[in-house]
Amino acid sequence: MPVDICKTALRVLAFCVLTSCAAPIDFAAQDAAELPDANSFEGIAARIAPVAQHTCEAFGLAIDCRIQIFLASTKTETSNAFQSFDNRGRPFLLVTPELxxxxxxxxEVALVLGHEAAHAVFGHLHMRSDVTEKEARALAKVLQAQDGKIKSEAQAQMVRALFGDRSAxxxxxxxxxxxxxxxxxxAGYNAARGARFIERIEDPGRHLLSTHPSNKQRLAAITRALKYGRLPRMPQ
Structure with a gap:
């Protein structure tokens, strides 16, 4: 497991201890009549959970498909949702109340949970970064001082690693x-309406060193998927 992912997992676990996290929503399928209200966080998670697990198992890309979903039960001053691994290597999603x-x-909540679960389905959590954010900021500062000109092979190698990593x-x-x-x-939600959440957030595509594509690209990817995409058939 990459060092940066290990550090993230430890930070998240410490975060849960300090701020308190609600009990996880697991991927066990439930009878529809017993599911929580579809508009509650618990209800959304319970509906996306079995779909994500089945898709994960069908794709066969992830090491472990037993993803847990947590909601932080106290304010964090950060609007965020992300994925990591617990100390047993099991993937989990964490959502803050601010989000x-x-x-x-x-x-919109369903789209966010679907996005984070998809990272786990594809095994993206194991992607490693060859260039740290600190190194990226330092390189940007140097290149700015040099009017964007690369003046050494070391700088050229860093640029190749940086933009190759960010492209992936x-x-x-x-x-x-x-x-x-x-x-x-x-899972029964209107994903096109949920995508309006992306329209309101800051566009990361404006930043050269961003690891995220532009909001326009993200919305286009969602539109194409909803028009042409299909998931493996769920068991009855």
Whole structure:
């Protein structure tokens, strides 16, 4: 497991200890009549869970498909949702209350959970970064001082690693957007309406060193997926 992912997992686990996280929503299938309200976080998670697990198992790309979904039960001052591994190597998703406050409806929450679950389905959590954010900022500062000119082979190697890494990560984000929309739709939510959440967030595509594609690219990926994409058939 890459060092940066290990560090992230440890930070998340410490975060849960300090701020308290709600009990995880597991991927065990439940009888429809027993599911929580479809508009609650628990209900959304419970509906996306079996779809994501089945898709994960059908794709066969992830090491472990038993993803847990956590909601932080106290404020963190950060609107975020992300994935990592627990200390047993099991993947989990964590959502902060601030993100739920920003979402306008259950469809938007479902899209976010679908996106994060899709990263786990594709095995993106194991992607490694050859260039740290600190190194990327330092390189940007140097190149700015040099009017954008690369003056050494070391700088050239760093640029190749930096943009190769970011290109792969942007592609991974678009994959997660596309599959996440399908997961949300299969779970019974309006993924097209959920995608309006992306329209309101800051556009990371404006930043050269961003690991995320532009919002326009993300919305296009979702639109294509909903028009042409299909998930493996769920067992009856």
């Amino acid at each position: 739920l406050d920003e979402a306008k409806n259950a469809d 990560r942007r592609h991974a984000e678009l994959e997660a957007d596309a599959l996440g929309a399908l997961l949300a739709r299969e």
